[in-house]
Amino acid sequence: MTEQLNYPVLWPVPTRWADNDHYGHVNNVTYYSYFDTAVNAFLIHASGTDIRDLPAIGIVAETSCKFLDSLSFPDLLKVGIRVARLGNSSISYELAIFRDEGDRLTLAATGTFVHVYVDEVTRKPVPIPSVIRAAAEPLVVTAAAAEG
Known part of the structure; x- marks a missing residue:
């Protein structure tokens, strides 16, 4: 699968026991938590800064998710992160959640x-x-690079 090659960062995020819902798969709202966790953990790591100490804070103004395959605890995940637009006061991320199966994502x-x-x-x-x-x-990618 070549989709993961279009993301400059693949951030590890484990599923948790509590992520599964009554139907035995990760509940849809939890995918948003994976996005939030990966982006903020990456920013802390890459900047070497506790982002909570900055005078400006990043608030989530918009988010979306397209579900393609179900996940379930104890799946190991990698969240692909790239930047579609880096503005003056905003950053638009494109994200992908991959199940890490060892030999493939x-x-x-x-x-x-x-x-x-x-x-x-x-x-x-x-x-x-x-x-x-x-x-x-x-992490900024051009449209051509994002399409592969």
Whole structure:
């Protein structure tokens, strides 16, 4: 599967026992948690900064998910992360959740996630903090690269 090659980062996220719903698979809302966890863990790691200490915070303004295959605990996951648009105060991410089966990755979901950076007090949009911009810039992909 070549889809994972179009994501500069494949961030590991494990499923948890509590992720499964009554039907025995990961509940749909949990996929959004995987997106949030992967993006923020990556930003903390890549920036070397505790993002909670920045004067601007990234709030989620928009998110979407297309479900392609079911997941279940104890699946191991990799979340593909790329940046579709790096604006002045917002970052638009494109994400993919893959089941890590050791010798291959199986695509389970794709989605979007938009962070808008706002002043922590006024909640008005502000420029993306420089450490966040520096972490996100290498993840920017062109439309042609995203299509493979």
